[in-house]
Amino acid sequence: MKKRTFLASGLAAAFATACTTTSSSSGADSAAKRSSIDASVDSALSKLYAQVPGSRDMTSKAKGVLVFPSVVSAGLGIGGSYGQGAMRVSGRTDGYYSTTAASVGLLAGADSKAVYILFMTQDALDKFRASRGWTAGADASVTMLKSGASAGLDTQTAQQTIVGYALSNAGLMANLSLDGTKVNRLDL
Template identity: 80%
Template sequence: MDKRSFLAVGLLGVLNSACTTTSSSRGDPAARRGSIDASVDSALSKLHTQVQGSRELTDKAKGVLVFPSVVSAGLGVGGSYGQGALRVGGRTAGYYSTTAASVGLLAGADSKAVFVLFMTQDSLDKFVASKGWTAGADASVTMAKVGASAAIDTQTAQQPIIGFALSNAGLMANLSLDGTKINKIDL
């Protein structure tokens, strides 16, 4: 393992333990589920308000995975972590965590909401059956593009898995979820 990989793994470990410690200190599992569900509701509402056509897509999706706050931090080597929920038929079907490592020109920290829409039953079934799912390796995630009319691009809307990333400034462009690891968590 080279030095950068070692540092990335170490940073992810620190991020993961910090987020786990924070979550654990919030109390019982029912309270944690309620907190995640409320954050998911808020993130979906923000997406629907800010991105024209997103409500129609989430309504058509077979499942919607929402990470209301994915925190990224780093200095040269970075990582990100967040917890969220999978919604199927408007109801929570499970809780998940997301982690990713990155190397490059990084400095500082940020937070974004990440949404993964499973537009086909097959893509949702493969995700649910996985013992750990990696975007780009287990399935390709097409990041949503907004056209000149500020609506979702029609080519994007026809893909089996669609991703959105929303910061305080709005929909994030030129972002890839490739390499992002998603695991089910028991709450």
């Protein structure tokens, strides 16, 4: 089991390293990257609002919304995922972030999904912002919303400090957990 964990960690690290931008990029490259991420976030939010009833109301109640428009997962037995996105506070970008995760199990192939993490309280948002790397499940629990009645704000989700959506090309994903997913601020 330790060998699998070691291999999964190594694969995730290699995957993340391959996907990150170098710190030697010019200011123009950084501005272009920020603009590209912002456009993708806008598009991902529009898609969420169009496909998931109640999501616009839910995001409007959030103190901050972290959006990863395209989290790509790939693997064969051991896998990893990576994506870049932005935090929106009061409708404006408040920072750029990357997400990574490793997995072990019955994996074969690749897929892409959009991930939305809603910080429903100011305290939850402040703790996220103060972290030097945040891990879902370890630093905070994320309640994933599913299609149907639970996709919007109800009495159960209203009590949660952090909620999330995951949207694939087929629609809202069920039975998905973000536990173990790491989020780090990008220096763009």
